[in-house]
Structure formats: structure tokens, C-alpha cells
Amino acid sequence: MERFDPMSSTQIQPLAPDGYRLRLPGPTFVPERVLQAGAQLVVNHRGPEFRAALVRAEAGLQPILGTRNRILFYAASGSGMMEAAIVNVAGPGDELLIVTHGQFGERFTTIAQAVGAKADVIATPWGEDIDIDAVQARLREKPYRAMVVVHNESSTGIVADLASLGALVRNSPTLLVVDSVSGLGGIEMKQDEWGVDILVSASQKALMCPPGLGLASISPKAWDVINGGGRLPSFYWDFRRAQASAEKGETPFTPAVGLVAGLLEALDMIHAEGLPQVLARHTRLANALRAGGAAIGLSDFGTGKRKSATVVVFDVPAPLDGAVIVRELYQRHRTVIAGARNRLSGKVIRIGTMGAIDADTIYTDLAHLENVLPDLGHALTAGAGVAAAKAYLE
Amino acid sequence: MERFDPMSSTQIQPLAPDGYRLRLPGPTFVPERVLQAGAQLVVNHRGPEFRAALVRAEAGLQPILGTRNRILFYAASGSGMMEAAIVNVAGPGDELLIVTHGQFGERFTTIAQAVGAKADVIATPWGEDIDIDAVQARLREKPYRAMVVVHNESSTGIVADLASLGALVRNSPTLLVVDSVSGLGGIEMKQDEWGVDILVSASQKALMCPPGLGLASISPKAWDVINGGGRLPSFYWDFRRAQASAEKGETPFTPAVGLVAGLLEALDMIHAEGLPQVLARHTRLANALRAGGAAIGLSDFGTGKRKSATVVVFDVPAPLDGAVIVRELYQRHRTVIAGARNRLSGKVIRIGTMGAIDADTIYTDLAHLENVLPDLGHALTAGAGVAAAKAYLE
Structure with missing residues (x-):
């Protein structure tokens, strides 16, 4: 008899460590x-x-x-x-x-x-x-x-x-x-x-x-x-x-x-949430992240007025290196954001504000940034980022 | 506050009906x-x-x-x-x-x-x-x-x-x-x-x-x-x-x-099963299906000697239509096999013998064929297909 065991006793080896937060501008967190x-x-x-x-x-x-x-x-x-x-x-x-x-x-x-x-x-x-x-x-x-x-x-x-x-x-x-x-x-x-x-x-x-x-x-x-x-x-x-x-x-x-x-x-x-509501949520959450970033010294990249609702791109404050911020967020918080793999390498950090996210997602992003940035030499007022995002949303 | 409910109360709408058996030459059943x-x-x-x-x-x-x-x-x-x-x-x-x-x-x-x-x-x-x-x-x-x-x-x-x-x-x-x-x-x-x-x-x-x-x-x-x-x-x-x-x-x-x-x-x-064992299982199961098919009047398509271990292609016995066999297997048993979408349309049926299958998979295929074919006018000895496959494997 030929036997095949479709669910062997071996545990699936998990890809991600516990607490992993996928906060890239894609791929994004999947519900x-x-x-x-x-x-x-x-x-x-x-x-x-x-x-x-x-x-x-x-x-x-x-x-x-x-x-x-x-x-x-x-x-x-x-x-x-x-x-x-x-x-x-x-x-x-x-x-x-x-x-x-x-x-x-x-x-x-x-x-x-x-x-x-x-x-x-x-x-x-x-x-x-x-x-x-x-x-x-x-x-x-x-x-x-x-x-x-x-x-x-x-x-x-x-x-x-x-x-x-x-x-x-x-x-x-x-x-x-x-x-x-x-x-x-x-x-x-x-x-x-x-x-x-x-x-x-x-x-x-x-x-x-x-x-x-x-x-x-x-x-x-x-x-x-x-x-x-x-x-x-x-x-x-x-x-x-x-x-x-x-x-x-x-x-x-x-x-x-x-x-x-x-x-x-x-x-x-x-469609259960409603497409207009989904689009409005994206806009509000991206703006909340920008408001929070501004309160801790992270300014928006570029001078364009047509800001994205699905990704926030922050200038990296001198003399920091974007890649170091990305690495520290991952190592300390398992929060995975993006730097840049192009001419902006080291100069910007990028955070997705798309898909299955809510206000808590943004607050957590900001809290993690508030934890990491001071240790890299960037002075900020603890809690200011989260507070500014909350103020924007409430 | 922006809220997103990542697991709404709505039930996932299942794609397949209960008892669905994917027996195509690909895509195949996934463990x-x-x-x-x-x-x-x-x-x-x-x-x-x-x-x-x-x-x-x-x-x-x-x-x-x-x-x-x-x-x-x-x-x-x-x-x-x-x-x-x-x-x-x-x-x-x-x-x-x-x-x-x-x-x-x-x-x-x-x-x-x-x-x-x-x-x-x-x-x-x-x-x-x-x-x-x-x-x-x-x-x-x-x-x-x-x-x-x-x-x-x-x-x-x-x-x-x-x-x-x-x-x-x-x-x-x-x-x-x-x-x-x-x-x-x-x-x-x-x-x-x-x-x-x-x-x-x-x-x-x-x-x-x-x-x-x-x-x-x-x-x-x-x-x-x-x-x-x-x-x-x-x-x-x-x-x-x-x-x-x-x-x-x-x-x-x-x-x-x-x-x-x-x-x-x-x-x-x-690799847990062992690659040589996996390949041998494919060969034996394909041969078992061929043995079972032969016992109920289903002959292998073509005269080639280098028979596949991953798919069995049966000639459709005259005057049957392969598409009707495929449809009846699906409607009566939710067993999904393939006909042909080319010059062999109606003339052959194709069953995958690849991937996560074992002897029972083959016996069930044959049992379903034994149920369906007589009603379409193809005489066979009930149980002969399964018995021949078992005899081959044991």
C-alpha cells in the first residue's frame, strides 16, 4: 500500500518572528x-x-x-x-x-x-x-x-x-x-x-x-x-x-x-466598509502619520502638494542614516518599514499607510519611532508624535 | 478614531463544495x-x-x-x-x-x-x-x-x-x-x-x-x-x-x-518521505490506476512506451464522450478530472497521479469511474477496477 501523510507531525516553520509588523509600502499586512x-x-x-x-x-x-x-x-x-x-x-x-x-x-x-x-x-x-x-x-x-x-x-x-x-x-x-x-x-x-x-x-x-x-x-x-x-x-x-x-x-x-x-x-x-470610507480612512491615517512625524522632527519628503494617501515618505533628519532607522525599528520592535534602494538611499524612510490599518497602527509606528530616534541622536519630545496623530484624528 | 476590523464577522464564502476532489493533472490537491x-x-x-x-x-x-x-x-x-x-x-x-x-x-x-x-x-x-x-x-x-x-x-x-x-x-x-x-x-x-x-x-x-x-x-x-x-x-x-x-x-x-x-x-x-520514494510512489500509483482502468475497459491513450508517472490518459471507449464522463464524475462525486481542450477533445480523459496522493486516492478514482461509466452505457464488472489496482499495489 502506498501511503501519503498530508499533514505530517512536523511543525510548520514560521517565516516571521512573533510581533512582526509589516509596515512597508507593500507588500502590506494581510488580514x-x-x-x-x-x-x-x-x-x-x-x-x-x-x-x-x-x-x-x-x-x-x-x-x-x-x-x-x-x-x-x-x-x-x-x-x-x-x-x-x-x-x-x-x-x-x-x-x-x-x-x-x-x-x-x-x-x-x-x-x-x-x-x-x-x-x-x-x-x-x-x-x-x-x-x-x-x-x-x-x-x-x-x-x-x-x-x-x-x-x-x-x-x-x-x-x-x-x-x-x-x-x-x-x-x-x-x-x-x-x-x-x-x-x-x-x-x-x-x-x-x-x-x-x-x-x-x-x-x-x-x-x-x-x-x-x-x-x-x-x-x-x-x-x-x-x-x-x-x-x-x-x-x-x-x-x-x-x-x-x-x-x-x-x-x-x-x-x-x-x-x-x-x-x-x-x-x-x-465594500462592507464602503469604498468612500476606505479611501477617506487612507487619507486620514496618512495625514495622521504626517502630523505625528512633524511633531517629532520628521518632515515630508519633497515639495509636491499631491501627497499620497498610501505611503508616507519622511526626510531623514541629518546626520542620521535612513538604513539605520530601518534596522533599529526592526531589531527593537520588529516593525518593518522601508528605506530607499535608489538615489534616495539613506535619505528617506517610507511607511505604508495602505490596506488593513487603523489608528492604532499609526500610533504604534510613531511610538516605535519615538523609542528609536533619540538613541540615534535625534532629539524629540517623547509622546509628541502619538499625541499629534491623535489630535489630528480626534 | 479610525477603526479597521481585520476579521469581520462575515463567513468566508467557500470556493469548493464539500467533498470536492481535485484530480486534475494540475493544479493538484494541496496538503x-x-x-x-x-x-x-x-x-x-x-x-x-x-x-x-x-x-x-x-x-x-x-x-x-x-x-x-x-x-x-x-x-x-x-x-x-x-x-x-x-x-x-x-x-x-x-x-x-x-x-x-x-x-x-x-x-x-x-x-x-x-x-x-x-x-x-x-x-x-x-x-x-x-x-x-x-x-x-x-x-x-x-x-x-x-x-x-x-x-x-x-x-x-x-x-x-x-x-x-x-x-x-x-x-x-x-x-x-x-x-x-x-x-x-x-x-x-x-x-x-x-x-x-x-x-x-x-x-x-x-x-x-x-x-x-x-x-x-x-x-x-x-x-x-x-x-x-x-x-x-x-x-x-x-x-x-x-x-x-x-x-x-x-x-x-x-x-x-x-x-x-x-x-x-x-x-x-x-525530503522527509525521500525523493526516491516519492518518485517510486508516483510510478506505482500511476501504474495502479492504469491497471485498474484496464480492468474496466479503459485503455491507455497512445502507443508510446514512456508512460508518465504523473498523469494517466485513458482512451474514451466508443461511443462515449470524454466531456460527459468528466461532467458525471463531477456531478455525482465531486471528483474533478480533465478531458481535453485540443484535438483530443472528447476522446480522452486525464487524471493526475502527482503530488499528495496515495493508494486510496486511486481506489476512489476507480470506484467513481465504476459508478459512472455503466450509466453512460459502458459495461464493466463492478469492483474490478479497484481490485486490479489493489492487486497491483499489494
Whole structure:
């Protein structure tokens, strides 16, 4: 007899130490309900149960995206979805206008170059708002295939004004391609109203799911370009294939079934709270963290006015090193925040304010900062940060 | 005060009905231990906990692949990994020899054409063994960049003789590119010994994990080609980027953290049972299912001798329709097997014999077939299938 013991006596080796607090600007803390939904039995990805799940997922996501488009699902990281967004509309020689305002916009440029497109870049200084007039002027210079922009730059904490950018191209052949990986579900998105033609996102930020699930939503205007195009240099990312499967209630390739199951619960939680309430909570909690930071000498990075509701980026007060703050928060409190892995390395710290968080999350962040910073030589009034955040919220 | 309730009172809506039996040739049944490991708190994908997880995952996978290469991890479906395998070594105009013996080999051809490579195809009739001599003759005709083959064709139940194929190209510049999505962990793989240069696989088959995690292993010979190449038309699939991150204990993009956590447990289970024992169990259980099928009038599809240990493909006895058998098994028993979504549609049924299965799994499959087939007009001796499988195993 062949025997298999599906639950051996060996204890699962936990990944995280007790008290671990995931406070990154993504991946974010995943609610237990979402985790447990994802730990259900895997079902046939071409059976009636999963078809029903895709219907629920699409219906739950559409209001969050502000769209009536189909939602296409991929097993992919956010960067994969960024590549999908580009490769479906631009190939060798096609002109793209990449409006960068941080690290992920620069990634779009790298992807555009990889697929052979001609990438013109408007490089917004990091931490500043995108200059809409400058974009408008550049758009007059060439018949760009698409303008490409990151909605929420988690590297800088600044949000692009998609309504204004969309208005610039709405009545032209130019498409608007947007990455809202770190914005969607925490910052207002009105894809159809704003004229966002290709919107891509991922599961592990304000959508409160583990990483590994990507999604895309494509406007009729973008479909005209995609369907009129020729061979894509990709099979996996071909939106036409994903759309054809979606019409049958399927995905073209074996999807991350468990992540979709988790997403259903996350979407139910968002709509139970109410999408306007969820977005307002994000804004208030981000502002509370900023108020608390200001009270202990942590100022916002950059001069931009369009501050993110899903990530707070603090300047590191001289002569401190951001990496040391990150390390100390982890070692003393198991609070995991981000520094920077780019030109801002050491100069900023970044804390997620997205997804499954509440006022206590912010107070704890501030309390831990208040514990750590003085030992690193940064003077502050103990309790001032938490008090300022409380004052803001109450 | 902003409040967020991470576990609302709403019950999780289960995806699957009670008694659901996932018996596909993938995705496969996932053991509870793996599911629960994947439902742990998500950790920082660039922190020490996840670095340690990647080290464990690589160490656990290397003997299963039979390699000392690094293992590269992607958030991707198996088809994404197939694309990665091609796009890293072949671009426009490069000559590939695709040795097909089923549906997934044909997918390789589609991918090769998408990236612009010139794909010569040796189309093995489905269900037959690959003609090694014919492959050898074709390899003499051109200096192919790579020979591309699917290890285990889950569409036909036939396994490629990789040792012989590898020997054909070992001393030539031609690479051997292999998809072992549905073989790895259930069928012997000796990547280094056989000379497999690029091996890609995925989590949801014999590795007993949910879908969404892809992996790749690249030989030094393949690295010479990849590093000597120019621009890839892809950012996401660029193995150089993944390798550079792996050297730092990371992945280039946010990985499917929960799936890696689950994989660690699956790997521990495989090595606790013993890899040779796991492979032997797969072979014996597949043979037991074939013996049971034969006793109730279900014969193996095709004339090939190299039968798969991870999937059994039965001819559908005339005048039955495979889709009806699949539907009846589901409706009466919640047993989910596969038909075919290709030229064999209606003509075969396919049952996974991979991953977390034991003798009882096979007996139950056969018992359900014995219940369903007579009502569809196929005469059989009740109990004969289960008895034959038992006789084989005891």
C-alpha cells in the first residue's frame, strides 16, 4: 500500500518572528480572513467554482478602478503587469512619452527600452508634482502612441494628477497607460472618467492580499490599438488572449487560484466598509502619520502638494542614516518599514499607510519611532508624535 | 478614531463544495500543511526571513531538479516560465528546433513564433514516443540555437527521453530547453547529468503547492549564450536580472511570498518521505490506476512506451464522450478530472497521479469511474477496477 501523510507531525516553520509588523509600502499586512480564504482547497481553474470567483472578483474590482472594463488577471508581480501594459501597445520604433516622478516611472522607461520603443522622458524631480503644462507642451511635439505614468509613486509619496493628464490625451490618438500598483484601493481611481486607457495593478498593496496576483483593465480606445497591432513579442502578456479567455469566464493560463480566493474576501471587506470610507480612512491615517512625524522632527519628503494617501515618505533628519532607522525599528520592535534602494538611499524612510490599518497602527509606528530616534541622536519630545496623530484624528 | 476590523464577522464564502476532489493533472490537491504555511503573515520580501526562505527553497529544490544551478523564482504561471525560457535565448531570426509531442510542445512553438524566432518543428504524433534518431538527423541540418521539448506532456501522458536528447546536443553549441511543469517532483529529473540547459517548472503540480509560483534553473552553457546576447525584448523575464538578485538572496520583483512559504513545507515533506520514494510512489500509483482502468475497459491513450508517472490518459471507449464522463464524475462525486481542450477533445480523459496522493486516492478514482461509466452505457464488472489496482499495489 502506498501511503501519503498530508499533514505530517512536523511543525510548520514560521517565516516571521512573533510581533512582526509589516509596515512597508507593500507588500502590506494581510488580514487573517484573506489569508484563510487563500488557504482553502485549490479548485479547478476551469470549473464552475472558479468561474464564479472571477465574476465576483471582477464585480468587486470594477468600482475600485472606476471602470466598466473587463478585469484581466495574471499570475505576476506588479513589474510584470507594467511590462504587459507596455508590450501590448508599443513595439520597436513606437514613440512613448514616459512621465516619471520616481523610481517606478524610471522602471517604465527601462521596460519601454527593452521592448524597443522610443521613450521620451519628462523627468519630474523626485518629490515634486508633475508639471501638467510641460506635459501638454511635449504632447504637441509628437503623435505619441501612449503617455505612461505611475499613479502613486511609492518611492516619493507623490500622486499623479490623472484627471488632468487624461484630459490632455482624451481627444487625441495617444493612450494613457497607468500603473496604480501602490495606489489602487487606497487612492481614488476613476479610470473611465479620467480616460485611463490601460490600468495595471497588483494584489499586495491596498487590496490587502499577498503578492503574486496582477490585474489589468483596458479601455475601448486601447483595444482599438491592440487589436489593430501585429505580432506581440510576447505570448504570456498578450491581452487579446486574456480577453478571449475572460469572455469565457477563464484566464488563459493557470491562475493563482488561492490569491483570487483571498481577493474575494478583501473586496468584500472593502465594500462592507464602503469604498468612500476606505479611501477617506487612507487619507486620514496618512495625514495622521504626517502630523505625528512633524511633531517629532520628521518632515515630508519633497515639495509636491499631491501627497499620497498610501505611503508616507519622511526626510531623514541629518546626520542620521535612513538604513539605520530601518534596522533599529526592526531589531527593537520588529516593525518593518522601508528605506530607499535608489538615489534616495539613506535619505528617506517610507511607511505604508495602505490596506488593513487603523489608528492604532499609526500610533504604534510613531511610538516605535519615538523609542528609536533619540538613541540615534535625534532629539524629540517623547509622546509628541502619538499625541499629534491623535489630535489630528480626534 | 479610525477603526479597521481585520476579521469581520462575515463567513468566508467557500470556493469548493464539500467533498470536492481535485484530480486534475494540475493544479493538484494541496496538503493542509502547505496551505497553512502559505497563510502565514506575509513578510518583507527583502528582509532576513525571506532571504532564509529562498535559501531553504533553493536547497530543497536542487536535488529534485538534479542540479547545482541557482533556482530563480517568479510570480508566474507555467506558460510564463515557458516564455521566459525562450525569450532569454532566442530572438528574431534565431533558429529553434521544437520537438513536440503534445499540446504544450505546440505552445512552445507559438511562443517561439511570438518572439520572432524561426521554429522548426518535429511533430511527434500525440501519444507516441519521440523518435530520437529523427531528432538527431534534424540537428545535423542546422546549427540550432536550442532544442526545445516538454518533459512530461500532460496532454498525452508521455515522457520525453531527456537523457538521450541531452546527449545529442551536449557537445554542440545547441542548448536543451525543457519545460517540466507537470513532471518535476513526480518524475526523475537529472538536469546536470542529462545536460538540460534551461529547465522551467511551476508550483502547482507534483510540488504540491497552489499555482502562481514559477521557477527556472540555467546551466553554465546557457548562461554563456544569455550573457553574450544583446537586448532582450523583455524586462520581467530577463534571467540576468533574476540571477543578479538571487546572488543577493532576493528576487528582482515582489515574489509570491506565501507560495514560497508553502513550497518550503512541500519540500520538507518530499525530503522527509525521500525523493526516491516519492518518485517510486508516483510510478506505482500511476501504474495502479492504469491497471485498474484496464480492468474496466479503459485503455491507455497512445502507443508510446514512456508512460508518465504523473498523469494517466485513458482512451474514451466508443461511443462515449470524454466531456460527459468528466461532467458525471463531477456531478455525482465531486471528483474533478480533465478531458481535453485540443484535438483530443472528447476522446480522452486525464487524471493526475502527482503530488499528495496515495493508494486510496486511486481506489476512489476507480470506484467513481465504476459508478459512472455503466450509466453512460459502458459495461464493466463492478469492483474490478479497484481490485486490479489493489492487486497491483499489494
